[in-house]
Amino acid sequence: MIGRKSLATLAVAAAGSLGATQAGAAEKVDFILNWIAGGDHAPYYYAKKMGLYAKAGIDLNIQQGKGSSMSSRRTGAGKNPIGLADLGTALVTMGKGARMVAVMNVYANSPYGMYWLNSSGIKGPKDFAGKKIGNPPWDAARQMWPALAKKVGVDPASVKWVNIQPNAKLAALKAGSIDVTTSFYNIHHIFKRVLGKDMGFFPWKKYGINPYGNSIIVNIDYLEKNKKTVAAFVAVTQKAFATCVKAPAPCIAALVEANKGLKAANETENWGLVTELMSDKVSRTVALGYFDPDRMKADHKLINTYFKIETKYAIEDRYTNEFLNREIKMPKIDRKSAFE
16 A cells, blocks of 8 residues: 555645646546446536546546446456445445555435335334335445444344345335335435425434445555546546536536436436535535545444454555545535435
C-alpha cells in the first residue's frame, strides 16, 4: 500500500494538472457502476458529456453494474480499475482477499431503510417480531439485521426471512406475501408512489446503524501504478457531484441522453433523494466525499461482527481522503431530509 504522504503530494500535483489535457494519449478507464444507470449516477455522465474527464486525461468508459458485490469483486480483482459499490459490501469483499481502497464516499448516510404497510398494524420495528421480511439472501441489510434488532430491542430470530428478488420486493409487499422489506432510500419515491399514505418507513440511521453507502473504490495495484489518473478521476468526480447538487437539470439530461429508456422526471426524483444521502455534517463542513476515521472504524467493526471475514486487514489501509479537495463541500440542499 502506498504511503499517506505520497498520496497527498500526488493529489496536489494531479489537481494542479486539471484544466489542461495531460501529455500523451488519454488513459482508458473502465469504470463499473454498482447497478444499472440511474439518477444517482448522473454526475459521471455529466462530467463525461462536458469533456471534464477527457480534459483531465481520462478516456472514461462507464459500464453498467449488477450489484455492489459484482463491482467490488471486479475492482478487487483488477478487472475494472475503478468501481462504485456500497462500502459495507466492499469491506466484506476486502475480507475475502480483494485488493482495493475506497477514495471517496457518495452516500455519507446509509441508504438502508425498512418498508411496510401501515394498514398491517405495524407501527415500527418493535412490531416486526413474528413478521415476514422479504429480500434476497445475499442482501447486506439482511446480514446486518441482528445489529438493528439489538438497537431496537427485538430478538433477531423472531422474524422470518423470505427470499425475494430485488425487483419483486414492492409487489410482494403490496400483495401481502411479506410484511416488511428492505430497500435503498434512493428509490424511496417509487415505494411512495405505489403505496401512498399506506407506506410505513424508517431509515436505519434513525436507530444508530449508519455505515457509509455507495463509495468509489480503486484496485490497489492500479492505484500504485496510475496515481495521477486516480487523483484526476476523483478531482473531476468530486467537483461534478457538487455541481449537480447546485444545478441538477443538465446532469439529469446528460444521464438520460446516454441511457435511452430513462425518464428525466423519475431520475430527477431519484437524484433529489441521493442529495439527502450525500449530506451530513462532515460532507458539509470538511469535504464532500470525506471518510470520517471514527465512522470507518465503526463500519469495519460492524462488518467484522456480522460477516465472515477470512482475510484480516487494517481499515486505515483500505481508504484515503488524500485525493479530495477540501475546498469542495456538500452544498446545502433545499428539501426536508429524512436523515437530519
